[in-house]
Amino acid sequence: MEGLSVADANLVMYLHPSKSRNVSQSILRELGSLLFKFNETFDGVLLAYDVNILDKQAKILSGVHPYFGLRLKANLLLFSPKPDMLLEGKVVKLSQESIHVIVLGFSSAIITAENIRGEFKYRTKDTEELFASKSHKRHVIKVGTMIRFLVKSFDEEILHIIGSLISAHTGSIRWLDRHLEEDSEFDRSSMKSRDREWLGDKTVDEGATPMSYDNHIKMSKKRRITE
């Protein structure tokens, strides 16, 4: 899955003097308040962090409230979906008009009917609503299916994604993974993103791979970030 990255950050955190009694707790609290919110500096949604204090000494700012600045080193897990990235999520609601997906358990995504390719037809089977592919009988999307979809846009405020199932390698993950190796005529021209090598041992550069290839996630470039 794309959009996930781990970043090394050098941070400077300024704390109010009242927090000086329990510094580590205050640091964790400050960083905790950033969780699941889109952060401009990090250019992504902070999902997890691991932090270490670099220096026991901190510089005190002069001013009415003498805040003191702590230098920290943190490992940050960030989520920043951009248009044309492929994301994976679980279907929670399905209707003729739309498919509602939840990504990573916290981000909601919607794929409206006009963004579902014609291959999929809406059907009701035994009161269960589903989208079934006309060309591949086994390819079915219903509530609970994990699907892979393309990002069209991302609302940073609500962390809401508008997705699409137009391109060929979107759909139910289980079916896609099973049939990917069989299909040698893999049409990749429709994808505008950078090259991705499925076969072979080459590591993937932006650190984005499907969830089953976790061990190939590579640390993305280090970034200097100051707050």
Add this chain to the structure above:
Amino acid sequence: MGLELPKYPEMEEDQVFNFTDSEIVSHVKQALASVLSGDNNSYNQLVGVMHHSKHLAPDEVALLETTLKALAGAVSSIDITYHDSLLSAIFCMSMWNYGPHVADALAELIVSLAISNGKYLDLCLGMLVSNFTPPPYFLDKLKMPHGLERKGQVLSRVHAAFKKIADYVPLAPLRLLTIVLQGMPTIYHKDRAIVIYVENMLKLESGEIGELVGSTILMAVVDRLIELDVEIGWDAILQDDFSKGIFEMELEDVDDIEESAEPDVGEFRLSRKSLAGNSIAELLDNLLVLTFEHLESCEREGRLAKVFETLLQSFQVTVLSAYKSKFAQFVMFYACALDPENCGMRFATMLADLFVQDSQPQPTRMSAVSYLASYLSRAKFLAASSISSMLKRLVDWCLEYCEAHDGDINPNAHRVFYSGCQAIMYVLCFRMKVFVDVPRLKSELLIPLEQVLKHKLNPLKVCLPSVVEEFLRQAKAASLFTVCKTFIFDGLLESELSRAFGGLERLDTFFPFDPCLLKKCDSFIRPMFVFWSMVKPTHDDAFDDDDDDDGSSDDYLVQDFVNENEDIMNDEFGKSFDEQGVDMDDFDYALKKMSITPKATSNYKFGGRFQEPARMPSRIRPSTSPESL
């Protein structure tokens, strides 16, 4: 207003079934799409249906319901700019105006809208939150059966909608929290909207998304309670004569006096003099009752321990730091009463921990021990062992302090110490029986206690004289120990020294769990509350027979005290008699029973029959002692 309802193609009542849902949906989609090309006719008709809300005929109701359902299916075609009039019409709709079917359809539309696009989420949540409170015309109907039914119908749908939205948009509860907190009516709203709003907040806490939003909501509710509480205090102080005393130590409940006696003068004025204060008191009363009932339901569901942690935190942050909170602390009292072993002890331990921590600021420590003392004295549900263990902790701390500080009497320097001693004495005034119930306590507690009281720091001289006097009297009667020196208090309710250690905040006269003056609350608290009359020692007989020299001097002192205060009490009584006579009925009988002074009553009611003066003065008013006048 010539309103033209949209004409669905050949749609009449008997032909409705000819159209499938999807046909209607596509018709609506067309109407929405046509706006982009400039043709507003069918769109305007749609908007018209939304606005038409009052006095709907059955077919209009059906039309509205169908339209709402169709819109729910067509949310993807709604554009935030082109269709803003439609959207604003939808968001202004109130479920309180409609019956169950339309309300269902409206809820469905809102949910669909919320999950379809991030832009609508906040607006949809806001619309649902605004449905917490009924439109103004409906507020009066809330008490009637029809109103209650409508209320149940609307609120169940609103909360179900929250759950549905949270299912599809996991971060929705976070945004909901912000919206709910921002939308809280202020205490100055004349309508009683805040009561039903808080009811909804508590419903959220116990609902399915309660785990995510519950603790913040509870803390916000307690904040609001304190705001109201503080409002009452200030009103009374500003408008009232300061010498009447706001924070009175009320030790007596006259269960034995059957007639409705007039209330204590000070408190009477506290609640009566400013009407604004009175309506706020009523509001606070209602909110506290809501909270009590909520705690009861938490207890039934087995969640009380978890909720209590939030309350405890809220107490430390909000209530403890508020300047002499009057009633809001009863939330803690009630929660403890529901679960004495866990919550009850937890509360006491927290207060004791705060008291002994050197790192806490002085007012916090003194406040904490005042709460502890009042709590241990008034909580009927606490076991003797719990009380004794707390007492022991206090005594041990005081003894340690004595041994570490070798100075002379100095109220300013040892404020925390004196408040600790006063707390011990106050608790023992109420709970002298604990020495009987816990046999080993006498040996464990008395020796250190005696050492503390006879130390050079001389707490007996510094602490509130009325407390000390009562304690010594009871101690003597129980033969705990005798005090060599006789303390001449001259019938003082307070002294220079006690004022000195009490400081500006007058923490020497702070007894937070004194009888609750709010009537509805009080009916909840009563069964678990210890009134002074219940534990008042019957050593009067012993007293009369007492022939000791010590006894007689005490007798003399008591008589002096009674005489002096009689004048003061009579004065005030005389002054305010007319007022009291007029406003009596407004006040609940039980409320008046709470604050009575025997002297005043006897003059008023029993034409001369003198009730024995309570050994402990039933009213301690700061700044009414002769010295301060």
